[in-house]
Amino acid sequence: MSDPSQTWSDERVELLRKLWSDGLSASQIAAELGGVTRNAVIGKVHRLGLSGRAKSPTPAASRPRTKVTRPPSHPMSHGNPTAVRGNVALAASAAPEAEPEVEEAPAPRENVVVPLSERVTIMELREFMCRWPMGDPTSAEFRFCGAKSVTGLPYCSYHARIAYQPATDRKRDRKAVRA
DNA sequence: CCCTGATTCGC
DNA sequence: GCGAATCAGG
Numbered sequence: 001m002s003d004p005s006q007t008w009s010d011e012r013v014e015l016l017r018k019l020w021s022d023g024l025s026a027s028q029i030a031a032e033l034g035g036v037t038r039n040a041v042i043g044k045v046h047r048l049g050l051s052g053r054a055k056s057p058t059p060a061a062s063r064p065r066t067k068v069t070r071p072p073s074h075p076m077s078h079g080n081p082t083a084v085r086g087n088v089a090l091a092a093s094a095a096p097e098a099e100p101e102v103e104e105a106p107a108p109r110e111n112v113v114v115p116l117s118e119r120v121t122i123m124e125l126r127e128f129m130c131r132w133p134m135g136d137p138t139s140a141e142f143r144f145c146g147a148k149s150v151t152g153l154p155y156c157s158y159h160a161r162i163a164y165q166p167a168t169d170r171k172r173d174r175k176a177v178r179a
Numbered sequence: 180c181c182c183t184g185a186t187t188c189g190c
Numbered sequence: 191g192c193g194a195a196t197c198a199g200g
Contacts, residue, residue, distance in 0.1 A: 007192070025183065040193050042184060047191070051185075127181065 007036065008044055020045055120146035130156035132163075 008016075012033060019029040026045070027038040045051060119134055121143055130145035131154045147156035155163050 027182080037193075038183090039195080042186095043193055044191090046185075 007040070013044070013048065016041065016044060017048070017050065020050055119143035130154070130159055132156070132159035 006012075015033065016029060019032060020026075020041075024032070025038075026041045030036050030038040030041045033041070120129060124146065125131065125144055128149055128151075130147045130149045132145035133142070134145060135142045145156055145159055147158070149156050150160050153160045153164075
């Protein structure tokens with residue numbers, strides 16, 4: 001409310017400093033601020049003088065970086081447009097039941113605890129977190145389960161059971177899975 | 180694969 | 191000054 005025309009208004013910078021010192025990563029800050037990419041955040045952070053937050057306290061003897069320069073005749077064999085990832089187009093209605101024989105379910109008859117209140121956003125998602133979609137993907141309130149996922153699986157033990165339901169067990173247990 | 184920050188460089 | 195592109199490490 002001062003001058004949105006400016007990318008880095010005082011308020012923006014203030015928030016940036018706050019979030020950065022708060023421990024948030026650049027991507028998270030960028031997403032929080034909106035309109036800026038994580039690179040922009042990092043760039044600004046460096047320009048502000050912040051950078052080594054919780055890093056090596058030895059700025060000396062730590063720069064053996066051999067200037068890579070930028071030869072125009074070396075555009076690398078890189079041609080993948082990886083830049084935008086704000087849109088998560090995943091099919092929540094997709095029924096993952098094409099597995100003929102999934103050798104899983106190490107837990108025979110265990111009352112799996114439904115991990116509620118652990119829902120996370122796309123950015124809170126970690127590699128070991130359950131990616132079970134919850135809610136409307138088009139909604140801003142869209143979240144993932146976020147519970148600890150089974151190693152090798154994108155879901156937690158609970159949702160893994162739902163996703164990879166054995167045909168034998170599937171024919172009977174047809175309860176509401178709506179989240 | 181995903182992510183992270185760091186750096187360089189063109190605008 | 192700003193941020194994309196790039197690099198390098200986890």
